Amino acid sequence: MKISIIKSSGPLYWYAKEIGKEFDVISYDSIRNEFRTYHGTVAGDDVALMLPDLKTLNDDQLDAYIHEINAELKKRRYDRMVNGGGSVEKR
Structure with missing residues (x-):
């Protein structure tokens, strides 16, 4: 997985x-x-995930990628709930 x-x-x-x-x-x-x-370490809010070719990832890398997608989905759902169900602003 790569970040930008x-x-x-x-x-x-x-x-x-x-x-x-x-x-x-x-x-x-x-x-x-x-x-x-x-x-070194990079703050998650300071990066963009680069879309990988999923077939080239090993199991650990694929698991990390799936985890990141799930975390983002949870964050967006929470933001929608807090904002009264409206659309979430782009960050």
């Missing part, structure tokens, strides 16, 4: 000058919403 840096929540984060670059993901921490790469 779309922003940096802090100017001193290691990836602040890496906007637009892609990195391989080693693991994902759903509690902290952080991706671990070979270069």
